[in-house]
Amino acid sequence: MVKLKSNDDKEFEVEEAAVIQSEMIKNMIEDGCATSVIPLPNIDSKTLIKVIEYLNKHINMGKAAETGEEDDLKEFDEQFVNMGWEELFDVIMAANYLNIHELMELCCQSAADRLKNKSVRAVREMLKITNDLTEEEEQEIINDAPWAFEGPEIDDTVN
Amino acid sequence: MFSEGVKVKQSGSDEDIISSLPLDLIACILGKVSVREAVRTSVLAKKWRFYYLYIPQIVFDNEFCEELDDSFEKKGCYIHELQCNQFDEIIAKSLLLHPGELEKFKVCIPYDASTMVPYVNKWILYLSWRNIKKLTLTYNTLITQSHKLPPYFFSCLELTSLKLKSFVLTPPLEFKGFLSLYKLILVGVDFTNNCFESFISSCPLLRRLVLRDCSGVHHYNISGSYLERLFIKADDNFQSISLEKAPNLSDVYLYPGKIVEGQEGNCVSDLVTFMGCLPKVKLLGFDSQFLQVSAKKFLFQVV
Structure with missing residues (x-):
């Protein structure tokens, strides 16, 4: 033991x-x-x-x-x-x-x-992450890799 | 590693619950979601901007290709060269920006080698600096021209697992072998200059070997004292097979598509002879042609 x-x-x-x-x-x-x-x-x-x-x-x-x-x-x-x-x-x-x-x-x-498959909003909510990005900053990041932010159904629920 | 794993509990209620994890553990989790989902975490908050870059494995699989294809369609981007270019941009960026050592890199290439060669060679160049351990590069087009691997591919000496589809393999003269490689899967790979035997024997730790529709191989002289699993589906040009130098094989699957002959032109389709050189075999798989030949030989012996 x-x-x-x-x-x-x-x-x-x-x-x-x-x-x-x-x-x-x-x-x-x-x-x-x-x-x-x-x-x-x-x-x-x-x-x-x-x-x-x-x-x-x-x-x-x-x-x-x-x-x-x-x-x-x-x-x-x-x-x-x-x-x-x-x-x-x-x-x-x-x-x-x-x-x-x-x-x-x-x-x-x-x-x-x-x-998996969760929306950005859902992940923030689940992990209690406060979004400190401005809308412009957010858009800039999305424009950097648009392919990751579009496409098939993204789950917006928090379960 | 990025931290000692010592945890400091934050008492503030506004603290998010994942921040207590060190970066390497966050990367470990992000390495298990799809590359698309990992990249999406860059927009969660300021400090999440670059976390995803640390993922230890980068996988661009068929699902990724399909999703990208859908997005091209939505945008009305139908020009082949432009698609290839954007595909490369995403992959090259993930490699260039990756800050540490990369454990696994996988790309299913949905475009033909005729346009992709320079791009893929560039990725291989980046990978050769990154001590890549597990690599999968497969051309998934139906008709494809084979892509000759550049010399620097053979300096990825840390490789432990390798899968290639539709490439031409010509190791440079100074190549000493992939000394850590234990898993090798080659599909539609062309061995030029009769380099097959020397290439296989220069991977001394191989435990699992799959050769499917490879060309330029006439004699499958397989060697490797650690080799346990072997799968061969040969093309029409092959003439013989010899497994004497792989005494520890336990699972053997042979789909030669034609009569199997031994080294001196003797037919080794005789199962008894064949089994004799495989003392540890537990599982054997053959195609019907192989068994037909065996049966004929057996009849001949009885008469």
């Missing part, structure tokens, strides 16, 4: 087989740098719980492929990314910091899927 400590001083015990999916922690353990508790100053407990949930489910990826549990894993992944933007970005940051490639891919893909 490996103990992880979040930046709000909460400790979590995780099986080594699960936690070594993080390249960062794997390297720490291999190099003998892992102390009794590994502090993670960039990750809060709420995010760490999500990451550990993922690690525990994906503990034996290779085995899942053999035993036909792939669908189960796929379903889990779909459910897993069903979270708000802020939470999703927190998990992306944590996955990047811990270097968990699969989790990074999963969450960035989910973020990308949510942006």
Whole structure:
């Protein structure tokens, strides 16, 4: 078992087989740098719980492929990314910091899927981006690459 | 990388929720939407102006081409040269303005080589400076004149994955090989000066090789100790196939379209002989002609 400590001083015990999916922690353990508790100053407990949930489910990826549990894993992944933007970005940051490639891919893909086909207005609203461009500036940018701003149906909804 | 990934939470409620992400992670997300959607983020706000330029992969696929074609039609732009010119402008700009190393670059070219050669050569020149790793360049026109790859194509030495369609491949004399290449897909590629065998053997890490309708290859002498998957659909000019130097092949698909002969003119269509040089094979696919030949030979042996 490996103990992880979040930046709000909460400790979590995780099986080594699960936690070594993080390249960062794997390297720490291999190099003998892992102390009794590994502090993670960039990750809060709420995010760490999500990451550990993922690690525990994906503990034996290779085995899942053999035993036909792939669908189960796929379903889990779909459910897993069903979270708000802020939470999703927190998990992306944590996955990047811990270097968990699969989790990074999963969450960035989910973020990308949510942006797909959305109008500029919808993206601004979803990500709470304040438009600080003047109309002229905006038009100038559009004129720079008109092909990107015209064309097939663009979704204006914020879901 | 652009940041250490250390996050500073903003307490202000007017702060947008994506600004806490470092630029490389934003680029990672934008790399997963279409190039059109990525470019559209340039108009979100001031600081978003150039984020999209950092995407690690640039993909101009068929969907992009169709959308561009629609936009030409709307504008009444029917002049072929003008279309090619604008197509090039978009692609060359994405390459020229890209600030970092590019991992993947893919273009499906909807126009014929007769007009596109200088443009595509220019892209390849830019790419050769960018340590490109995964490259796909395919001419998607029905009738196409083949495009001879320029010498600087062979200085893209970081390539790990390469797919080409309708090009002529003539490696310069000093070419030492794509030493990191593990996936190679060649469709309608012409090997001039009998360079096929030396080209394949100069890619020592190849694991997956697809050769479809390539010309200038008479003898498919395939070598590669890491090669696992092989697909060959040959044209009429081919004479023999030899897989002895690829002992680790596990999936082999052969669609030769005519009788397969061994190196000394022996027919290796005899499945037993053929299997003998493929100790690790798990999957074999043939076309009906190959099997017909095998069956004939088998009958002959029985008589």
